[in-house]
Amino acid sequence: MEVVVASSSIDASIGCWDVQTGNEQLQYKSCASPRHGLVSVGNNFLASSQLRDSSTSGSILYWSWHKPQVEVKSFPVEPIKPLVANSEGTYLIGGGASGYIYFWEVPSGRLLNKWHAHYRAVTCLVLCDDESLLISGAEDGSVRVWSLFMMFDETRKMEARHLYEHSFSEHTLPVTDVVTGYGGSNAIIVSASEDRTCKVWSLSKGRLLRSIVFPCVIDAIALDPGEHVFYAGGKDGKIYIAALNATSYGDSIYGMHIVGLLSEHSKAVTCLKFCANGISLVSGSEDGLIRVWDTRRQNIIRIFKHGKRYCLYLAKVLCPVSNILVSCPKIILKPQPSIGRRHLSALPPPLEKYANSTEEIVGVKAVVGGGALSAEPMNATYLTEHVMNSQIREIQQGSSAAAEMETERLKQDFRRSMQMVQQWKKSYEGLHQFCVNELLGD
Secondary structure (H helix, E strand, C coil): CCEEEEECCCCEEEEEEECCCCCECCCEEEECCCCCCEEEECCCEEEEEEECCCCCCEEEEEEECCCCCCCEEECCCCCEEEEEECCCCCEEEEEECCCEEEEEECCCCCEEEEEECCCCCEEEEEECCCCCEEEEEECCCCEEEEEHHHHCCHHHHHHCCCCCCEEECCCCCCEEEEEECCCHHHCEEEEEECCCEEEEEECCCCEEEEEEECCCCEEEEEECCCCCEEEEEECCCEEEEEECCCCCCCCECCECCEEEEEECCCCCEEEEEECCCCCEEEEEECCCEEEEEECCCCEEEEEEECCCEECHHHCEECCCCCEEEEECCCCCCCCCCCCCCCCCCCCCCCCCCCCCCCCCCCCCCCCCCCCCCCCCCCCHHHHHHHHHHHHHHHHHCCCHHHHHHHHHHHHHHHHHHHHHHHHHHHHHHHHHHHHHHHHHHC
16 A cells, blocks of 8 residues: 655644545644655664754654554754664654754664764755665755765774765755755766756766756755756745756746646645655645655546644635655554553664763764774763664674665565566567557558
């Protein structure tokens, strides 16, 4: 079953609908997730960062697919905005309000690593298709590319001039969204910003390929699976279609390289996601509606209404949509009764606040460098640093964590290769049939 999951930045339920039938599934309670703050962790459960009234604190919540109540609560050291997880659901990465990036191991909840990535709050995170690179965007207008293998390799970190692989700083205002294509380190990435531009970057060349100016601020982007065009959701309620091909100019009334648009939302488009078929595009908006588009015919297939809340004069209005996921849960979405108050959760434990649970000082950083450690007794802080050094050395020496990451990458490569074979096979069959029809027609 493929489902659309939607959340709001105000305190409301998470909605869930079957894409094929349009039937509403479970609603998950008590969620106020910022943009890019909702993620399906390996299709096993939902996780969401939470920003409440106070800007100095936040949490990360877990929901089982078959239970509407929050099951696990974590309280990071600072408010977390964007979240991203690897496809197997073994790692969860969060972007902090201070510009730090946090890397957790999901099964144990351990904070494996953190690093200062940006000068201002991280706004979006995305993994490349082979999950070896992490791309981050921030309020400082920069887009940075990080090698996850390097972040756990002390030798390379000591030798490198900087931790990132690439740093793109051409945006002049905060970055609102980032997406990546296929090809791992050879892929393209597209970023959107409040400066009303979307920029296309080459990871292999490390440079800007194209900058497209839009009539309004773009809050969300989705890359066509064929990578011919991308869709850009604007604050004016329109979804613009922009060309990626160097030969496609599309100098329309909307601007250079903009070749079309979809227009039905009455307020800003906040999120865009493609379904697994690569044809259906799901859009969410501040008008509280989720629309499913057929991108070939450019018409609407389904409309979902996200929640309701009371406003002035006790009138009910739809909740604005801040996040959309398209996921295939690994379990049947049927509510299961709890067995008493003290039933055991099947979800992983809460995420650690610090690199070691005994660490109580917010300002202390875990040392990732190797140095001679004294045999004298150490206080709790230095003990934590020692533990982190040991963990990093284990990963460098081929520990299970590093092996697991490499295995997952190989699995992803295999799946993508099989998908590509099928796509080429279909293309060949279609081309063969076309040639036969042309010959017979002659």
